[in-house]
Amino acid sequence: MTDLKVILSQDLKVKPKDNELKFGTMFTDHMFVMDYNKDEGWYDAKIVPYGEFSVEPSMMVFHYAQAIFEGLKAYRKHDGEILTFRAIDNFKRLNISAERMCIPRFDECMAKNALYELLRIEKDWVPSQKETSLYIRPFIIATDPYIGVRPSDTYKFFIILSPVGAYYPEGFKPVKIFVTDKYVRAASGGVGFAKTAGNYAASLYAAEEAKKMGYTQVMWLDCAKRKYVEEVGTMNIFFVIENILVTPDLSGGSVLAGITRDSVIKLANHFNMSVEERKISIDEVFDAHEKGKLKEVFGTGTAAVISPVSELNLNGKKITINEGKTGDISQFLYDKLTAVQYGMDKDPFNWVETI
Numbered sequence: 001m002t003d004l005k006v007i008l009s010q011d012l013k014v015k016p017k018d019n020e021l022k023f024g025t026m027f028t029d030h031m032f033v034m035d036y037n038k039d040e041g042w043y044d045a046k047i048v049p050y051g052e053f054s055v056e057p058s059m060m061v062f063h064y065a066q067a068i069f070e071g072l073k074a075y076r077k078h079d080g081e082i083l084t085f086r087a088i089d090n091f092k093r094l095n096i097s098a099e100r101m102c103i104p105r106f107d108e109c110m111a112k113n114a115l116y117e118l119l120r121i122e123k124d125w126v127p128s129q130k131e132t133s134l135y136i137r138p139f140i141i142a143t144d145p146y147i148g149v150r151p152s153d154t155y156k157f158f159i160i161l162s163p164v165g166a167y168y169p170e171g172f173k174p175v176k177i178f179v180t181d182k183y184v185r186a187a188s189g190g191v192g193f194a195k196t197a198g199n200y201a202a203s204l205y206a207a208e209e210a211k212k213m214g215y216t217q218v219m220w221l222d223c224a225k226r227k228y229v230e231e232v233g234t235m236n237i238f239f240v241i242e243n244i245l246v247t248p249d250l251s252g253g254s255v256l257a258g259i260t261r262d263s264v265i266k267l268a269n270h271f272n273m274s275v276e277e278r279k280i281s282i283d284e285v286f287d288a289h290e291k292g293k294l295k296e297v298f299g300t301g302t303a304a305v306i307s308p309v310s311e312l313n314l315n316g317k318k319i320t321i322n323e324g325k326t327g328d329i330s331q332f333l334y335d336k337l338t339a340v341q342y343g344m345d346k347d348p349f350n351w352v353e354t355i
Ligand SMILES: *Cc1c(COP(=O)(O)O)cnc(C)c1O
Pocket: 071, 195, 231, 233, 234, 235, 236, 256, 257, 258, 259, 260, 261, 300, 301, 302, 303
């Protein structure tokens, strides 16, 4: 890329050991930054040393939350090569979020190429121990120093990188989920489909309440009827009912279109499993359990890939799924998807790219 400036750090950090990695606490030596103003559009794309930058307290993002982000990973293949998984889809989704939050769109291919350049510079930061990866966080924030309410005229686009450890270092740990009909994550007509910062701020209170009761996360229902399942925590949700995978459809605009969700659907179809994207009520879930038809429940997202659910609690009524253990289908889909991501299996969908 001709117009990407690169300024290398003169003071490289000591890299952590693969077996000491946590999630999201350490950042690499460099980052991507690009600015926007009305006259120039997106301009001054550059890779610079990771570090602080100073802004005014009046900066718009602090007040009105015009902020969007993405999360994806780079993986180290057994032969040392570095792979990405569906990266262009993350930049496409960032533009969908941008549009909803009145943030100017950017060139997805340009952003992907800039990420790949950054990854080449930071390649030694991609860990190699099993199930570790380099987490990639692209985000855009509103930067006008102004406290009136309107879309900002200036923005900054960043990509930062953080090496992360295995999500389940000792194998899957199924999680207990509290079904909330008191709080909602998103409403039809709102911003549920956008990966925007405020959705996360809005979800914290319900999650904290659930944690106090011994649950890992909440399951969200639709805002109008508090009846249909939408998501679990910050993941999409799947139910295995008899031999069919059921997941909420995206038509209402309040469910985030997860790339892991889409990959699980495509992989399941590839292995001749039936998948239904449709409305599913919490009553149907409990009813299926009563009839012995609810075999497995799991969440999907980039961080954990697949997160098995062991228990659901709806207003004190508790059900235990698959005796609290990880189900065969959850395990199978996890194994198959991660095998594609780490370049161990063939990639029939052209999802993986080598840096
Ligand atoms: C990011 C996110 C997901 C998962 O998306 P992936 O692309 O699979 O990582 C699901 N739900 C919400 C609310 C999210 O923000």
